[in-house]
Amino acid sequence: MHKPIRRTAVIGAGVMGSGIAAHFANAGLEVLLLDIVPPNLTDAEKKDPAKRNGFAAGGLEKAIKARPAAFFHKDNARLVKIGNVEDDLDKLKDCDLVIEAIIEKMEAKQALFEKLEKVVPQHCIVASNTSGLRISEMTKGRSDNFKKHFVVLHFFNPVRYMKLLEIVVGPEADKDVLAHAVRFAEDVLGKGVVFGKDTPNFVGNRIGAHAMMATIHQMIADGLQPEDVDNITGTPMAHPKSASFRTADLVGLDTFAHVADNCYDSLTTDEDRDVFKVPEYIRKMVEKKLLGDKTKGGFFKRGADKQVMTLDPKTLEYRAKGGDEAIKGVTKGLAKVEDPRERVKKLVADQGKAGDFARKVLYRSLAYSARRIGEIADSVVAIDDAMKWGYNWELGPFEVWDALGFAETVDAIEKAGHKLPDSVKKMKASGATGFYKDGKVFDLLKGEYVAQKQDPRYATLQILRRGSAPVLKNDGAEAWDLGDGILGLTFKTKANSIDPDVISMIGQAVDKAESEFRGMVVANEGEHFCVGANLLLVVMAAGAQQWEDIRKMVHGYQGAVQRMKYSRVPVVAAPYGMTLGGGLELCMGAGAVQAAAETYSGLVEVGVGLIPGGAGTMNMLWRSLEGIPEGMHANIYENVTQVFKNIALVKVATSAEEAKALGYFRRTDGVSFDKARLVVEAKNKAIGMASSGYHPPIPRAYRLPGESGIATLSMMVDTLVAGGFASEHDAKIARKLAVVLCGGLGGAAREVTESEMLELEAEAFVSLTGEPKSQERMQFMLMNNKPLRN
The missing domain is CATH 3.40.50.720 (NAD(P)-binding Rossmann-like Domain)
Known part of the structure; x- marks a missing residue:
């Protein structure tokens, strides 16, 4: 102990x-x-x-x-x-x-x-x-x-x-x-x-610095430019978008040079020692304080016109960012391939400049990683994990090797002139087909497959699923038995956006959970939990003036959210990454949330000319009021004002804890520091709630400010417009939001029910879809992936 x-x-x-x-x-x-x-x-x-x-x-x-x-x-x-x-x-x-x-x-x-x-x-x-x-x-x-x-x-x-x-x-x-x-x-x-072992730069920086330095030296040898290299070594190679030189700018050229120097000075017997030798032009960059983001300029910087400029390694002068068009053409196409294994495989198979460069740097890095087993770490898993967790690679070196084909890559590496350790040659001779196989990993030190240790708390949806087919399924979502009486709902749409199929499946899943399970978890896969509603469908319907179809869609999602909220069994949402708009509304409908610490959430509809229309406006206000004891004479207008600001000013929480502070999640909701445990911890939360005698909440009504509150919020909006902080269209959206939050037009403060609030919310949403400037905002977001202020 x-x-x-x-x-x-x-x-x-x-x-x-x-x-x-x-x-x-x-x-x-x-x-x-x-x-x-x-x-x-x-x-x-x-x-x-x-x-x-x-x-x-x-x-x-x-x-x-x-x-x-x-x-x-x-x-x-x-x-x-x-x-x-x-x-x-x-x-x-x-x-x-x-x-x-x-x-x-x-x-x-x-x-x-x-x-x-x-x-x-x-x-x-x-x-x-x-x-x-x-x-x-x-x-x-x-x-x-x-x-x-x-x-x-x-x-x-x-x-x-x-x-x-x-x-x-x-x-x-x-x-x-x-x-x-x-x-x-x-x-x-x-x-x-x-x-790691007690060796210079341990695991991550040893492999990472070698890969980075080998890339830098190869760029000079092949006559490429920094932007060419970054186009190849970023997403196409299953590395972060920051790739090589942009990563160096983020880390700092002084820090990067220090790590490389430490390797060069310490690794006197390393067969690839010269790779760590920092090129003279990088030395000069450090001397001139061209260190990257910390000095507003490194390999890249923004010019006076905000355009990105690139440093020419030969002249150390900045020029307009360009790049080889042939390389751009190949890498842009590869960036669209979702499966990182398939992406890397296609990159290496390319017979142009991009594939040639990728083969040179990858084969050298893979061989070096293999030669380090036993010296810096004892397993391929340690090196793979270090590069994924420390450098944000999608695949570790040995996972890349498997993706390319183990045996053929052994041959390709040796043909390229790189030395492989005897352990890898014996592995190939034994007939092994990859470093990872059927839940086992090849131990290069023992020369055999061994069970891959897996923390049960790291179980993914694929591991938790029971049976060979989902319990429910349509084109947008499916529900699986996750064991222990828990049903798991998962979206399959692009970026896990919400469309009619998802809306339909939410209701079906709750029905199934109530009849055959004791709880439900909403857990998605992919980079982000949910980026909100499928905006293209809204734009298309608005363009065709199909107002009733939009109203039907809004009522459908409101109904799905409220169906979760009043489910007879607990529903736990497991958000992570971007959880925006309808994604956050979904979480507000869940009985509880188990969020990854790195969850970035907010009701962002104002940015596309709308207000939250999936019960988000109502549920966010209701959450801010639910802690007020009955009979207490609280100033509810203060709650209304804060919710109004959060929505109108598009406040996005940058962590799960900040989301709690803003009222997006409850203080009692769980936070998973390690996202890898999120699904298991969400499932355990649902089990715990079910085992503790779960009962759904009772619908509440609250006394809202009415027209006096609307007038006060409108004065606030007028001040923002007069000061140049908001446009006239911002003001129009904000005033409609004020009407909803204050309980509608029609007189003094009064008690307002949930159904009344939902109707006000739907009316405001639908009316805004008909506004030309809102349509401009929606179209601009679809085309540019950023908001338009008009």
């Missing part, structure tokens, strides 16, 4: 340290953030605690203002206290975990650990966020107990968003301490753990 980790400290308030502190706070932990006392303080300033804590305070402030946000909600920063290492080390005596993220210099870390050993309690885990320094050197001179409790916890930046956490320990580390650290990483922080 180990003491739970509740109190933590982070030493070093730079980008990594403050990011780690922020995520610890996101997990509800108390955090002490320390840094050195700023040098060159005046005698008076040296006596001022605020001045002495300046570096820590600055790091925290930057974390609070960071974009993308480091904290789930700005209030989480209240859990972080600041100090300095000269005055506040004694405060570490109550800590359960201390992690350092100071400068990557051995002497500095050794000196810090010597001080820490004197103050931290015996049970405290001491960790380093180093990416390359040896544990044996860092802990030299420390006690046995210190070494037993010492681990490397190598987070990836930005800490909140990157799932990978590499854990490395020395030979003296206690196994129970390691297990405790792993449970903390996975269960509290929601990280994916990869066990």
Whole structure:
């Protein structure tokens, strides 16, 4: 048994340290953030605690203002206290975990650990966020107990968003301490753990830096340009859209060069050592402070006219972004292929410049990854996970290998002149058809397939489904038996948008759940949970002036949402990613939500000239009112005003916790830090609700402000228009929204039922679809994927 980790400290308030502190706070932990006392303080300033804590305070402030946000909600920063290492080390005596993220210099870390050993309690885990320094050197001179409790916890930046956490320990580390650290990483922080070995840059950065540097050198050899390379090594290669050079700009050229230099300096026996040698033009970029986004210019920058410009590696001058048209033609087509395995396979099969370049860099990277098994990690799974979780690759190197065909790729790699380890040659000779097969993975060290360890909490929809066919099915959605009496509803539309088939299936699924199951989960697959209604259908109907068809669609979705809301069995929605418009309305209709921490939600209909029409306007207001005790004389107008602002100003929550704060989710709704566990945790929530005697809510009516509220909100709108913050059409939409939220025209404040609210909502929605400027907004969104202000 180990003491739970509740109190933590982070030493070093730079980008990594403050990011780690922020995520610890996101997990509800108390955090002490320390840094050195700023040098060159005046005698008076040296006596001022605020001045002495300046570096820590600055790091925290930057974390609070960071974009993308480091904290789930700005209030989480209240859990972080600041100090300095000269005055506040004694405060570490109550800590359960201390992690350092100071400068990557051995002497500095050794000196810090010597001080820490004197103050931290015996049970405290001491960790380093180093990416390359040896544990044996860092802990030299420390006690046995210190070494037993010492681990490397190598987070990836930005800490909140990157799932990978590499854990490395020395030979003296206690196994129970390691297990405790792993449970903390996975269960509290929601990280994916990869066990690395005590080698320079561990797993992710070793493979990632090699792949990046090999790509950079190959670009020069082939006479390509940065935009050509990024067109190839992004989505077509199953890598992030930021590809190679855009990723370097995001990370920072100085950081990237430091990682490569560390590899080159440390890996003196690496057969591919020269790959890590930073080209001279990148050295010059660092000297000229062309570091990427942090200096507003790296390989790419925006010109005065906001157009993207590219740095020419030969001249170090910026020019208009261009690129080889033949490469563009191939890669644009490949980007539309949804299956990453099929996408990579087609890229490598291309016989033009794109395929030629892809083969050169991929084969080299795959061979290098295979040669590192046993040195940096013991399994292909560790390397694959590191690249997916730390670099956002859709497929790890060995998954790419399988996608290309194992045996033929072995032959192609050797034909290209790259050396493969004997373990891979023996694997081919044994008749193995891939690294992954039937739930097993090939162990290159043992030379055989072994069971692939799988945390049952990571079960996907495919794993949970029972039977060979869905219980219900149409073209837009299907419902499967997920076991344990839970029915799982899944959308199959593009971007999981809501269309008539989805609407129909919601009602059918609830009927089936009530009659044959004890609960239901709405869990989707794909990049985003639901981007809202199928806007094209609305635009087409509006263009044909089919107003009754639109009204029928609106009433249909309102009915489906309310059918979930009053289901006799619990319905749990499992949102993640973009959960917008109708997607959020669906969540508001569910009895409960189990959301991924990274859920970005909002009622965004105003951006396309409409208001929420799927019971969202009503349910959002009702949620804000449901906590008011009966008989309490509350100022309901304040609730109405806040809901009005959230909808009219298109406020999008940037995390599940912020969604709770905005009233989109309930405070009691669950949050899954690790999205991989979302479906299982949503299912468990439904089981728990069913087992606890679930009963549906009772319909409520509320006293709304009426015309006085409408008039007040209209004055607010007029002020925004007069100040140039809103257009006349914004005002028209807002006034219709005000009418709905205040209970309609017709006099003083009165009690309004749900059915009355839904009719007001539908009327406003349908009327706005007939407005020419709303139609312009909808069409612009469909064509450009961004809102039009008209």
